[in-house]
Amino acid sequence: MTAPNPSPHEIRVALKRYICEEILKDPQYPIGDDTRLITGGIIDSFNITHISVFMENEFNALINDENLNPENMDTISGMALLVENALSSGADSQ
Amino acid sequence: MNLFSIEFLLLVMICRLAAVALSTSLQNYVFLGASLLFCLSHSPLTLAFLFGTFLIAYFSLRLYRRTKGKWALPLGILLILATWIASRVLISGGVTGMDLTNMDAGFVLGLSFYMLQAISVLLKSVKHESDQDPTFMEFLLFLAFFPKLTAGPIEPPGKFIRQLRARPRPAAAETVEGFRLVIQGLFRKFMLGDSLLRTIPKEFFIQPGGLSQTELAAWLLALLFGIYNDFLGYTQIARGISRILGLKLSRNFRSPFFSRSISDAWLRWHITLSQWLREYLFFPISRFLARRFPNPRHIVPMLIPPLAVMSISGLWHGFQRHFLIWGFVMGLLIFLERLARSIHPPRPVTKTGRPWHWAKSTIRWSALVLSLIPFALPAGTSLEFVQSLLGGNPLPFPDTPVLLFIPLTLLWDGMQKRWGETFETLPVPRTAGFLLQGVLILLIFLQSLTATPIPFIYGGF
Numbered sequence: 260m261t262a263p264n265p266s267p268h269e270i271r272v273a274l275k276r277y278i279c280e281e282i283l284k285d286p287q288y289p290i291g292d293d294t295r296l297i298t299g300g301i302i303d304s305f306n307i308t309h310i311s312v313f314m315e316n317e318f319n320a321l322i323n324d325e326n327l328n329p330e331n332m333d334t335i336s337g338m339a340l341l342v343e344n345a346l347s348s349g350a351d352s353q
Numbered sequence: 354m355n356l357f358s359i360e361f362l363l364l365v366m367i368c369r370l371a372a373v374a375l376s377t378s379l380q381n382y383v384f385l386g387a388s389l390l391f392c393l394s395h396s397p398l399t400l401a402f403l404f405g406t407f408l409i410a411y412f413s414l415r416l417y418r419r420t421k422g423k424w425a426l427p428l429g430i431l432l433i434l435a436t437w438i439a440s441r442v443l444i445s446g447g448v449t450g451m452d453l454t455n456m457d458a459g460f461v462l463g464l465s466f467y468m469l470q471a472i473s474v475l476l477k478s479v480k481h482e483s484d485q486d487p488t489f490m491e492f493l494l495f496l497a498f499f500p501k502l503t504a505g506p507i508e509p510p511g512k513f514i515r516q517l518r519a520r521p522r523p524a525a526a527e528t529v530e531g532f533r534l535v536i537q538g539l540f541r542k543f544m545l546g547d548s549l550l551r552t553i554p555k556e557f558f559i560q561p562g563g564l565s566q567t568e569l570a571a572w573l574l575a576l577l578f579g580i581y582n583d584f585l586g587y588t589q590i591a592r593g594i595s596r597i598l599g600l601k602l603s604r605n606f607r608s609p610f611f612s613r614s615i616s617d618a619w620l621r622w623h624i625t626l627s628q629w630l631r632e633y634l635f636f637p638i639s640r641f642l643a644r645r646f647p648n649p650r651h652i653v654p655m656l657i658p659p660l661a662v663m664s665i666s667g668l669w670h671g672f673q674r675h676f677l678i679w680g681f682v683m684g685l686l687i688f689l690e691r692l693a694r695s696i697h698p699p700r701p702v703t704k705t706g707r708p709w710h711w712a713k714s715t716i717r718w719s720a721l722v723l724s725l726i727p728f729a730l731p732a733g734t735s736l737e738f739v740q741s742l743l744g745g746n747p748l749p750f751p752d753t754p755v756l757l758f759i760p761l762t763l764l765w766d767g768m769q770k771r772w773g774e775t776f777e778t779l780p781v782p783r784t785a786g787f788l789l790q791g792v793l794i795l796l797i798f799l800q801s802l803t804a805t806p807i808p809f810i811y812g813g814f
Contacts, residue, residue, distance in 0.1 A: 281649055282649055282698065283698045283699070284698050285698065285700075288700075297617075297620070298617075299613075300613030300614060300617060300699060301699055303614055303616040303617065303691070303694070304616050304620075304631060304635065304636075304639075305616075305639065305649075305654065305655060305658075305691050306649065308636065308639040308640050308643045308654065308658075309643050309647070309649045309654075311636075311640060311643075312640060312643045312644055312647060315644075316647075323480070324632050324633075324636040324637060324640070325480075325632050327631075327632075327636055328628070329620065
């Protein structure tokens with residue numbers, strides 16, 4: 260698990276590593292922060308499911324089903340923002 | 354009253370007057386009155402089912418807020434589903450197979466669409482406080498709003514109800530955009546959709562064994578593109594009218610024939626139904642399974658969610674066996690594609706890989722077109738269809754120029770993908786844009802002189 264209160268950079272690196280190594284099985288796959296992953300045909304709804312579970316386990320970020328849409332999940336930047344928002348709203352409620 | 358009648362046009366004009374002259378809350382009352390009138394004009398039964406569904410949903414929500422008992426929501430959802438099932442089982446009519454000439458007008462209009470919207474209000478209410486709940490009038494108008502009553506789009510409650518509470522008066526640019534959408538929709542529906550659907554011989558639906566292989570393949574494509582243009586056309590008309598009245602409805606199609614996978618095709622075809630199914634069924638089921646089987650290549654999270662969700666999607670279209678078979682086949686196709694992608698994850702398309710990329714696209718679309726057979730035909734006829742397609746005579750060829758509307762649809766889709774839904778970014782002078790709209794209106798007018806419109810197919814679901 261990533262350290263508590265990860266920085267946006269750490270979140271992006273961890274997400275990129277998970278997608279390349281666990282989903283695409285190619286650590287060298289050329290993914291940038293703004294590469295279109297869903298609309299570009301690289302990942303699909305099944306992968307989003309596993310990425311969301313990874314977000315929960317890795318960052319302790321609770322992601323609602325309604326947020327798992329292409330607007331939020333199409334790029335690494337969008338996913339990282341979702342994690343940051345989930346972490347900050349979790350911290351607010353504590 | 355239907356979307357092409359003078360009465361409907363009058364209703365839109367009255368609502369437009371209200372949209373520019375009255376306050377937002379008064380506009381809402383006018384829209385609600387128009388919606389209930391539209392509903393009643395279809396049949397008193399339609400109005401009764403609308404009120405029944407609404408009252409169940411509204412009072413379940415009130416009960417949940419008052420007692421804090423979460424049991425009120427599942428009870429409400431069960432009662433809504435029971436109402437919907439009762440309408441399906443007890444009242445005949447609607448689409449039974451795709452033989453459009455047999456569509457019975459006795460069906461309950463739009464129930465399958467507003468049933469899902471009512472359920473989504475109940476499910477969303479768990480996640481927010483009571484002050485965000487829709488009022489009696491907002492909730493009823495959310496379900497009944499007349500441009501979307503016939504066949505959606507299936508709107509997310511938050512987005513629609515926020516617009517009911519506060520929206521600016523429709524600006525000139527929005528009104529022009531609304532008219533453009535209506536013109537595009539009428540062109541899709543009248544010129545492309547109806548022409549393609551009309552050209553399919555009745556034999557195709559009843560006795561496909563009497564047709565040649567090439568005829569069967571051509572009529573199957575005509576059916577696919579006919580349904581597409583019919584439903585897309587309806588959605589554009591509904592969205593255009595709403596835009597003229599100052600409300601924005603969601604897009605239902607985004608160039609589905611340019612999709613990169615079967616899952617992607619479902620993100621682009623009937624988007625609002627796909628989103629509903631993903632949010633309330635697919636993700637809860639698949640995330641539950643993914644937590645237990647975290648390996649992305651485990652077969653259980655790959656197999657169960659698509660089979661369950663697509664079978665339910667089949668039943669949503671109708672309780673006939675062939676819809677269930679279609680849903681199961683579609684779920685199986687999604688699973689097989691996922692399995693293939695888990696063994697060979699996608700790689701960036703290179704020049705040398707392009708033929709393989711095109712081959713995969715061809716295989717995918719062939720499977721999707723063939724899956725239309727159980728959707729459109731009863732189980733026994735489907736079997737006869739497949740036997741003739743595999744072992745029948747290749748000749749004669751179908752000889753109708755209407756089939757050229759299939760590549761025209763693809764061309765139109767490509768242009769919309771590039772220049773926007775109403776070609777708003779097309780780099781031509783403004784006068785050329787007006788000329789194009791004028792040509793479309795002329796074509797629609799000429800078509801309306803020679804043929805009456807076919808009822809919207811999705812209005813029968």
